[in-house]
Amino acid sequence: MDLDMLNMFVIAGGTLAIPILAFVASFLLWPSALIRIYYWYWRRALGMQVRYANYDDYQFCYSYRGRPGYRPSILMLHGFSAHKDMWLSIVKFLPKNLHLVCVDMPGHEGTTRSDLDDYSISGQAKRIHQFVECIKLNRKPFHLVGTSMGGNVAGVYAAQYPEDICSLTLICPAGLPSTDSKFIKQLRELQESRRIDRIPLIPSTPEEMADMLKLCSYVRFKVPQQILQGLVDVRIPHNEFYRKLFLEIVDEKSRHSLHENMSKIKAPTQVIWGKQDQVLDVSGASVLASAIPDCHVYILENCGHSPTSSWSSWHCCTA
Template identity: 85%
Template structure:
């Protein structure tokens, strides 16, 4: 409850408004700030088991004149959760495209940002709907085959070998597991009181069955390497941001993307883990704005040529 009140307060303080888009029998929940203008709209896709408010830490450092949209991914927070939905990466890409069409976002190309699971979806979206995208920022995206296995991937491999997939490290159900997940995701070590850990777990437990189903859908053979299989089809300018000490998705994934996508910008952040958006929001916002300016300048030069 306290968490919800805090998020509502921050949304209001930062000028973000919540809206719902009903597309056929499906509802998307999203927050936005600003209006469409001559600069591209920025659409942000969050990671596994997060929601639209995870971007507030970055929104704080972005100028108010930019048109920002943060959407709850399929099944998360205020967006429809249905047992019949396809939660694979390709299924999520289709849903996000439905959202984009529903709110007429692709009247002109927009800038797409995605982190972790949302980065996998964003990359595949850019490959499949190139006309929608003017530029793309991928923040430690999933869906690759890094040359080095991360701590998290090793844990998963051990669990698969022992057939003990009942305790996935990203789906905590006790305060101790919650503390372990925070350590896994963040380079910065926070001393979180037991009471807060319990509160964080209590909020997640009612959703754990869904998170489990979603996790199995995004790590199966169809989705696991979706970005890797689509990266050569990405035509838009690309920016990659990755935490050097990421223990969830190894930083070697940045190299794989850089070798496949010509002229992409790569930024490796020192002393930073997987939760780049939370750990280094000011730096991430700065890199995002600099990249958008570079893309805009290149476009202007093309028109003048």
Template identity: 75%
Template sequence: MDLDVVNMFIIAGGTLAIPILAFVASFLLWPAALIKVYYWYWRRRLGMQVDYAEYEGYRFCYSHRGTPGTRPSVLLLHGFSAHKDMWLGVVKFLPKNMHLVCVDMPGHEGTTRSSAVDYSIEGQVKRIHQFVKSIGLNRKPFQLIGTSMGGNVAGVYASRHPSDLCGVTLICPAGLQYPTESKFVQRLRELEKAQDSDGIPLIPSTPEEMEEMLKLCSYVRFKIPKQILQGLVDVRIPNNDFYRECFMELVGEKSRHSLHENMHLISTPLQVIWGKNDQVLDVSGASVLAKAIPGSQVHLLDNCGHSVVMERPRKSAQLIMDFIIAQQNAAINSNKKLS
């Protein structure tokens, strides 16, 4: 074989080997970095841009796609210890021309971390309202969607600022008095009696604890390599003190039942989505909301746990879109009758 051809193959092989070796090295040595690259890649592929907004010195980090149009804009609020990128799976199945905004909740990821008062549900509602005003999202009514802690915030927001919204979707929301206690709530009661704030299942500090948390939150059982579990832990550990402070505020007297105490004030069209196999917040909470708010649309998903938006992203997107379109059609029909 000609020497130049041999050299070409060697160079080509070396060129291919470099990214492969870099990937393997990242997977084995820096899994946390690989996870961040993964989110960056999916944001870019889905057309989500990251921006910042300020309100009186407080900074919000958010991602967004599209511009306001004929359909209402959509604001998505994530759950405890998560971040704006948890919605990427759902974003993938929503129309590309729809205006979407995913914000990091107070103290989470790129949003300012300040005093504990901001982590109470009332504090978070106040901050989210500031965010909405800072980007002009409430120039016309928008759809508000929240899951878990974000669902609690979204529900209380709807009770406080109904004129901002055309609809609200609560996915496995926290903040209710549940007729049936979940496995997670039972565990919290045990920790409360023992006065142990270090064993909170949603604040893992080892790969093993991370695996247990994922089993608690998800009905679907994923086989996750230990390196990835370690990466997930590495990303969270620097924030664990904050998560603990935030969590104690959320389960405190002021916030524990915030949604329950305010749900009778919700006049905005309401959609409730819940996994039937939720071990964190029992699905019986759906009946509490349905009873308190007549006309609510309730969807209970089979073979689905607490992490609905990650386990069933396509179904979540479909239900959300069906609800938004139904509200638009109802508004059009109402206007026709008035005219």
């Protein structure tokens, strides 16, 4: 083999080795960076663009795809301590000609976080209405989707701003009286032992993150320690805010917000709930069905507190 050929193989090997070593180093040393890259990649692959909108001195961060058309736009509200990118696993199944908007909820990710802000469910609904007006989403009535805390906000929004909404999807929403779930029982035990600072939905170690994933998901899967560490590293800087927010939304003012407003919801409503939800008990679905006139309930077998598992059922409503 001549020298030129040898040099070519060395250069080619070095070129391949660099990204491989970078990936391995990121996985072992900076797993949180790898998670951010993962979301960035999927946003690009799915055609989701990130933008900002301002209401006075308040900034909203959101991602979108498509433009308003003859079909209703879709606004998606994520749950507690999540962010707009949690919807990507559902977005990939939606028709590309739909106008989709996924917004970071107040205080989350790229949306303004302020100690002076009202993070009650009603306060969050008002903020989302400001966002809707900012981007003129309510020029035509739109379809609103919310999950968990976002479902609570979505239901209150539909009750308070009925002219904005043409239809509504609530996925295992909070804000309802129901049978005690495993999560609620855990909270009671923590309250009794005065260890309320250890909220199961606010992990600060890889072990607590693994426990939270088990609580939220019906499917059991082993997550590598490095990924668990990365998920924790991403969340830890925000945990103080999450604790404040959690105490706000379980306070008397917000605890049953959806229940108090559900009779005002006039839009056709779809309720989706995992039968094995351990965070918010599935009995909440019947509470909504009894109060909303045009309400269709879908209980998913082998499904926990995970909106991505609910995709196959609500696809027919929005497609």
